Each structure stands twice: as C-alpha cells, then as structure tokens.
Amino acid sequence: MILRSERPSDVAGIRTVHEAAFDSKDEAGLVDALRRDGSLQCSLVATDHEQILGHVASSLVRVEHQDESIVAGLAPVGVLPDHQRRGIGAALMEAIIEASREDGLAGxxxxxxxxxxxxxxxxxxxxxxxxxxxxxxxxFQAMALRVDALSVCHGHVHYDPLFDELG
Ligand SMILES: CC(C)(COP(=O)(O)OP(=O)(O)OC[C@H]1O[C@@H](n2cnc3c(N)ncnc32)[C@H](O)[C@@H]1OP(=O)(O)O)[C@@H](O)C(=O)NCCC(=O)NCCS
Incomplete structure (x- = not known):
C-alpha cells in the first residue's frame, strides 16, 4: 500500500471510495466541492497497484477570535468496505496528522x-x-499538533460553508 497526496487522475477513484464507504453521496460531493473551491488543505490517498482504497481530506476552519486560520477540520475519511479493518484508515489518519504538523498547523x-x-x-x-x-x-474532537498550540484558540469553530450542505 502506498500513501500519497491526491493527483488530478485520482478524482474519480476518490469519489468511488466515499460513495462506497458512506450511505449517501454527500461526502463524495463535499470533497469535489472543496477541491473546486481550492479549499482542500490536505488530501491523501491510500493506493494498491494504483487502485484507490482509501482517502482522507482536511480543510482550514476559522476559530472565533482568530484572524489567521491555524486549525484544519479533518473530513471525510473513508476506506472501500472490502478493505476496511486492515489498518488503512489508521495509516491515513497518522499520515494526515503528520502532514498537518509539517504544514505548521496548530491543531x-x-x-x-x-x-x-x-x-x-x-x-x-x-x-x-x-x-x-x-x-x-x-x-466534536480536537488535537494539538504541538504542545500548547491550541491554547490560543477558543470559541466556535466555523467549517467551510460547504459543510452546511452535508445532511
Ligand atoms: C472509519 C474508517 C475510515 C476506518 O477505516 P479502516 O481502514 O477500517 O480502519 P482501521 O483498519 O485502521 O481500524 C479498524 C478499527 O477501527 C474501528 N472502527 C472502524 N470504524 C469505526 C467507527 N465508525 N467507530 C468506531 N470504531 C471504528 C474498528 O473497531 C476496527 O477495529 P477492529 O478491527 O479491532 O474491530 C472506515 O471504517 C470507513 O470508511 N467507514 C465508513 C465511513 C466513515 O464512517 N468514516 C468516518 C466518519 S468521517
């Protein structure tokens, strides 16, 4: 299995993953809409022989009282049903946490x-x-990517408005 950032040729495969993993097409549509708006902070795929088995994405959120976006919302994460429970979800999670830390995000x-x-x-x-x-x-959960990095953040977290369209 290979973990890497999404490529333009991955778009259909990512859609397939989320349509199969979730009961509705909303999550697949959300990823497409975030990508179209240039709002994907991080988008990673897990592949095996170029088949996309899993995908995870994040987009910046706005925290009340903060001018600068230093926190990302992680969503969605999905793995093809036939490939679940083999550690692919965990590998994607660990990878996006590390990538977010390397991007300098606070949480x-x-x-x-x-x-x-x-x-x-x-x-x-x-x-x-x-x-x-x-x-x-x-x-609703959070994690600090560096010690005390979230101590400056408090209040309401506003996701990209595209999330409001999720059922
Ligand atoms: C959640 C998901 C991404 C996990 O991927 P995965 O590759 O199956 O995960 P892993 O193999 O790393 O871990 C599997 C473990 O996670 C646990 N797990 C999986 N989904 C879970 C869930 N929704 N709630 C609680 N635990 C869950 C299971 O207990 C499993 O452990 P077990 O095999 O010892 O029982 C995958 O199950 C999925 O695509 N689910 C449908 C979509 C979804 O609900 N996404 C998350 C919401 S955004």
Missing part, C-alpha cells in the same frame, strides 16, 4: 466517534474550549 478538529479517533490522540474539543455549531456532544 486539527473533527466530528466522529471518540472510540475510533481517541486512539490517534483526539480529545473532546471542549477540553480546548472549542465548540461546534453541529453538536455540543463528545463527537
């Missing part, structure tokens, strides 16, 4: 199951005084 946020994302170092975003309009529950 990452995401919405998802704490049982899955906790293993990568995500904690309830409320620990960092970060809130989401989408939920006030434990699904």
């Amino acid at each position: 990452l946020v995401l919405l998802g199951d704490p049982a899955y994302y906790g293993r990568f170092g995500f904690r309830p975003a409320s620990d960092f005084n970060l809130r989401s309009h989408y939920t006030d529950g434990p699904a």
Whole structure:
C-alpha cells in the first residue's frame, strides 16, 4: 500500500471510495466541492497497484477570535468496505496528522466517534474550549499538533460553508 497526496487522475477513484464507504453521496460531493473551491488543505490517498482504497481530506476552519486560520477540520475519511479493518484508515489518519504538523498547523478538529479517533490522540474539543455549531456532544474532537498550540484558540469553530450542505 502506498500513501500519497491526491493527483488530478485520482478524482474519480476518490469519489468511488466515499460513495462506497458512506450511505449517501454527500461526502463524495463535499470533497469535489472543496477541491473546486481550492479549499482542500490536505488530501491523501491510500493506493494498491494504483487502485484507490482509501482517502482522507482536511480543510482550514476559522476559530472565533482568530484572524489567521491555524486549525484544519479533518473530513471525510473513508476506506472501500472490502478493505476496511486492515489498518488503512489508521495509516491515513497518522499520515494526515503528520502532514498537518509539517504544514505548521496548530491543531486539527473533527466530528466522529471518540472510540475510533481517541486512539490517534483526539480529545473532546471542549477540553480546548472549542465548540461546534453541529453538536455540543463528545463527537466534536480536537488535537494539538504541538504542545500548547491550541491554547490560543477558543470559541466556535466555523467549517467551510460547504459543510452546511452535508445532511
Ligand atoms: C472509519 C474508517 C475510515 C476506518 O477505516 P479502516 O481502514 O477500517 O480502519 P482501521 O483498519 O485502521 O481500524 C479498524 C478499527 O477501527 C474501528 N472502527 C472502524 N470504524 C469505526 C467507527 N465508525 N467507530 C468506531 N470504531 C471504528 C474498528 O473497531 C476496527 O477495529 P477492529 O478491527 O479491532 O474491530 C472506515 O471504517 C470507513 O470508511 N467507514 C465508513 C465511513 C466513515 O464512517 N468514516 C468516518 C466518519 S468521517
């Protein structure tokens, strides 16, 4: 398996992954729309013999009271159903965390199951005084990419408006 940044020729394969992984086509459409707007901060694929088996993306978010965007929202992550539970999701997660750190970002946020994302170092975003309009529950999580990097951030996190179109 190879992990790498997406290439123009990967667009259809990335769509296929998310359409198969999720119940709706919304996530696949979100990736296309973010790409069209130039809003993908990081977009990584996991491939085997040039077949795209998994994909993860991030886009910058705006944190209340912060002029500069130094946090990215991680979404979506998907793996072809027949290839799940083989570590591809974990490899994509580790890779995008490292890439985000190398990009100099302060932190990452995401919405998802704490049982899955906790293993990568995500904690309830409320620990960092970060809130989401989408939920006030434990699904909204955050991780600092350097020690204390998120201490300057607090308040509401605003995703790209394209996320509002997700069901
Ligand atoms: C979530 C997802 C990307 C994980 O990819 P993966 O390659 O299967 O993950 P890994 O092989 O690295 O890890 C598998 C482990 O994660 C856990 N896991 C997978 N999906 C999970 C979920 N939604 N919630 C909690 N745990 C989950 C399983 O317990 C599994 O461990 P096990 O094999 O010991 O039972 C993949 O299952 C997927 O595409 N799901 C559908 C789309 C989705 O829900 N994406 C996340 C929301 S944005």
